[in-house]
Amino acid sequence: MLEISRKTNLLEQKSYKYSLQDVEEPNLQRDVYSYGSVPKVAFNHRRVPMSMPEEIWITDTSLRDGQQSVEPYTVDQIVKIYQLLSRLGGPYGIIRQTEFFIYSKKDREALEKCMSLDLKFPEITSWIRASKEDFKLVKELGIQETGILVSCSDYHIFKKMKMNRRQCMDYYLGVVKDAFDAGVVPRCHLEDITRADFYGFVVPFVNELQALSREAGIPVKIRACDTMGYGVPYTEAAMPRSVAGIIYGLQHYSDVPGEFLEWHGHNDFYKGVANASTAWLYGACAVNCSLLGIGERTGNVPLEAMVFEYASLRGSLDGMDPTVITEIADYFQREIGYQIPPMTPFVGSAFNVTRAGVHADGLMKDEEIYTIFATRKILNRPPTVQISKTSGLAGIAYWINQAYRLEGDDKLDKKSPLVMALKEWVDVQYEDGRQTVMTDRELEDKIEELAPGRYRRP
Numbered sequence: 001m002l003e004i005s006r007k008t009n010l011l012e013q014k015s016y017k018y019s020l021q022d023v024e025e026p027n028l029q030r031d032v033y034s035y036g037s038v039p040k041v042a043f044n045h046r047r048v049p050m051s052m053p054e055e056i057w058i059t060d061t062s063l064r065d066g067q068q069s070v071e072p073y074t075v076d077q078i079v080k081i082y083q084l085l086s087r088l089g090g091p092y093g094i095i096r097q098t099e100f101f102i103y104s105k106k107d108r109e110a111l112e113k114c115m116s117l118d119l120k121f122p123e124i125t126s127w128i129r130a131s132k133e134d135f136k137l138v139k140e141l142g143i144q145e146t147g148i149l150v151s152c153s154d155y156h157i158f159k160k161m162k163m164n165r166r167q168c169m170d171y172y173l174g175v176v177k178d179a180f181d182a183g184v185v186p187r188c189h190l191e192d193i194t195r196a197d198f199y200g201f202v203v204p205f206v207n208e209l210q211a212l213s214r215e216a217g218i219p220v221k222i223r224a225c226d227t228m229g230y231g232v233p234y235t236e237a238a239m240p241r242s243v244a245g246i247i248y249g250l251q252h253y254s255d256v257p258g259e260f261l262e263w264h265g266h267n268d269f270y271k272g273v274a275n276a277s278t279a280w281l282y283g284a285c286a287v288n289c290s291l292l293g294i295g296e297r298t299g300n301v302p303l304e305a306m307v308f309e310y311a312s313l314r315g316s317l318d319g320m321d322p323t324v325i326t327e328i329a330d331y332f333q334r335e336i337g338y339q340i341p342p343m344t345p346f347v348g349s350a351f352n353v354t355r356a357g358v359h360a361d362g363l364m365k366d367e368e369i370y371t372i373f374a375t376r377k378i379l380n381r382p383p384t385v386q387i388s389k390t391s392g393l394a395g396i397a398y399w400i401n402q403a404y405r406l407e408g409d410d411k412l413d414k415k416s417p418l419v420m421a422l423k424e425w426v427d428v429q430y431e432d433g434r435q436t437v438m439t440d441r442e443l444e445d446k447i448e449e450l451a452p453g454r455y456r457r458p
Contacts, residue, residue, distance in 0.1 A: 007051075007251065018207070018253060021200035022166045026154035032241070033195060039230060044238040048248035051283040052313070053258040058306050059288045060085055060098035061264070063110075064127045064147075065300055066290035067101070070338060077336060078110035079117075081291070084328050086119045090319030093121035094310060095303070096286065099147055102126045102137060111141065125187065131175075135182035145185040147223065148175060152202050153192035169205050176209060180216035187221040189264070194230040198239050198249060206254040221260045222250060223288060226275060229268030229298065233278040243275045247282040262286035265301050267293060272301040277309050291328055292340060292347060304328070304346050323380040351375075352383045354395070355437065361394035364401075364413075387438040389430035396422050399443065404455045421450050 005012045032040050062081060067073055073081065082098065089095025100114075101107040115124055127147040128134040138146045150172045151157065157168045172188075179186040188209060196202050206222060213220040224246055231243045239245050247263070250256045263279030263286070265272045276287040293302035304325045311317045329347035332338040342350040352375045354363065362369035367383050376382040384402055385395045393414035400419065401411050412419055425446055426438060447455055 018199045018203040020165060020169060020204040021197065022164060023154075023197075023200070024164070026158035027197050027200070028154060029195065029240070033230075039241075041232050041234065041241060042238040043234070043236050045236045046238075046245075047236055048244050048282065050244075050281050051248075051251075051258075052281050053283060053285045055259075056280050056285050056287075056310065056314075057094050057096040058089070058303060058310070059096055059262060059286050060122055060290065060303060061288055061300060062098065062291040062294065062303070064099040064101060065296065066294040069295050069299070070336075072106075073110075073336070075106055075110045075113065079113050080331065080335075081328075082114045082122075083117070083119075084324055084331065085122055085291075086117075087321055088307070088324040088328070089121050090317075090321060091121075092319045093123075094307075094318055094320050095122050097125050097145075098122040099125045099127045102128065102141060102143075108141070115142065127189075132178045132182070135179050135184050138184050139182050143184075145187055145221070146179070147187040147189050148179065149191055150175075150188045150205075151191040152205065153195040154197065154201075155195055156192055157201075165201050169201070169208065172205065173208055173212065176212055176220065177216075180212065180218050183218070185219055185221065187223055187262075189223045189225050191225045192227045193224045193246060194226045194228065194240050196240055198246065199253075203249060203253045206250060206256060210255060219260055221262065222254075222256050223262040223264050224250065224279070224284070226263070226265040229266040229271065231265060231275045232271060233274040243278040244282040247279050247284050251283050258283045258285045260285075262288055264288040266296065267298045267301065272299070273305045273309065276301045276306055277313070280309075280313065292332060292338070292344070294338070308346070322378050326380050346379065350386075352381060353386055354383075355386045355388045356390055356395070361392070361414075364394055364398050387426060387443060389427070389434075391426070393419055393423050396426065400447070400455075403440065403444070403457060405458050418447070418451055422446060 002011045002013060032042060063078055085095055085098060100111045102111060111124065124143060125145040125147065126138050126143050128138060151160065157163055157165055161168060163171070176186050176188065190202065193202060209220050230241050232241045233243055247261065250261060251258065261284040263276055263284045265275045279287055287301060287306055289303035289306050290300040291303050293299035307320055307322055307325065325346055329340060333340060340348050342348045345351060352371055354370060363383055363385070371383045382402065385391060385398050387395060387399055397412050397414050397416065397419045400406065406412065444457065
């Protein structure tokens, strides 16, 4: 049968109708996932077309998946995080949604306080267990959309839920019907999709969801969850690990519009950001992230990373304010007590810091030589140096100029007597066995000793 595709406007064969394969034994795909060895990446040399949507956006799970991995946030912290997300996402809602727990009194108090702020973005959604009572609670709270867990790999269906595929599908479809009856938009979290039988369970299941959606007149959203971080961004990779193949398959074989398709990844194999970008490139409008990448095990896709991926792919920040990223990092460390690893891109303390004298010399001549972009402008974080045994005269001069904001004729160079005197003192520290970098306070005290009353930190 031939039909005009709404996506490509071409005649396409519609004979690829996949039916549920209700197997007696779980397909654990041991050729790829042999538990005693590193998972393998297979290739089938099948290419799918790149299909970037007209509009893409970010959704947030900092207050749901992220909060499961740290000490629970207080109500005030949740409200502050929500406000920071709104400022970061900007007026056009590039950070489109965020999800909340709703079970405890504290959860509901925080949710209601955030709702009372009347911010347009990010839209507040929830995440619940799959029961009629929970859907009623969602509706009573005035929430229009909720996430529900619909695990889709045989690892979960057979091993965790103790069902077969037919029983599991029927159960899930009943849950989604309950959501429709409550007038709530269900966002189906297809957990562990990168170990699932894509054509034997995922596609037939999503086809049934689409049929229910058409019958109810309520959209259903699909979140493809790479729960274990097995997804790969490589062209021509085989299923079920191919991110491009998953996104293409959900659109092409299950008719899921890009605006109802979302990618949720984890970073177990260091591919979280690359996989999320691939999902955008191949047709998903939304990628789900958490601030600072906080999440289960190795974490979720860092939201701040996808802000920069968005700008790289679109050529514009489209109203997002990346200086808020620095505020977020400071807030998490100062108020929440979360310690960000120093080397973390964009937010770590060493992100745009050098200890090497040769790099500092380049920074003095033109900071663009050793800085990835204008971090002072874009993140409100000027490039800096730390003084150690490798900093040299250039590093010390750069540190003094930055610390005391010396400009023009006031700036010191490598030949300045103060710089040379400070360098001699620093060298002695390391000759005597020091291993740590010099602290700001130590340097300030020594400068005051060498040049009394001459310099003051602004």
